[in-house]
Amino acid sequence: MGVLSAHNMILTDLLGGGWIKALLLMALLLSLAWQVILLFLVDHQTGILCGSVLLLVVIGSAISNRFGLLYDKFFYLFTLITLREMAMIRSCNKRLEGRS
Numbered sequence: 864m865g866v867l868s869a870h871n872m873i874l875t876d877l878l879g880g881g882w883i884k885a886l887l888l889m890a891l892l893l894s895l896a897w898q899v900i901l902l903f904l905v906d907h908q909t910g911i912l913c914g915s916v917l918l919l920v921v922i923g924s925a926i927s928n929r930f931g932l933l934y935d936k937f938f939y940l941f942t943l944i945t946l947r948e949m950a951m952i953r954s955c956n957k958r959l960e961g962r963s
Contacts, residue, residue: 872924872932879931888932892921898945905952913948916941 876884899917903910920941924932932938 870927870929872921872928872935875929875931891932895942895945898949902945902949902952909948913941913945917945 873885873888876888880887895917899910899914902913916937920935920937921932924935924938928935
């Protein structure tokens with residue numbers, strides 16, 4: 864089994880789940896990239912930081928990840944940090960709109 868391992872997150876998903884799983888992976892990455900772009904537009908420093916982390920996680924998983932991106936603990940950590948940051952920004956915007 865170790866000899867036949869794909870060592871790449873996209874190939875792993877193609878072998879394990881076919882085109883549907885690979886397309887879902889791409890959709891997930893595109894949605895996270897969109898969140899990072901929105902975060903960058905609101906707060907440049909945090910957006911650059913989250914974008915850099917996403918890029919490093921994706922490159923690392925593309926080079927060497929035998930189980931797919933969803934088994935990468937750094938991917939989950941990045942996702943939680945980014946989504947939490949976006950939730951905080953949205954809650955601050957709602958509070959500011961309520962004061963107007």
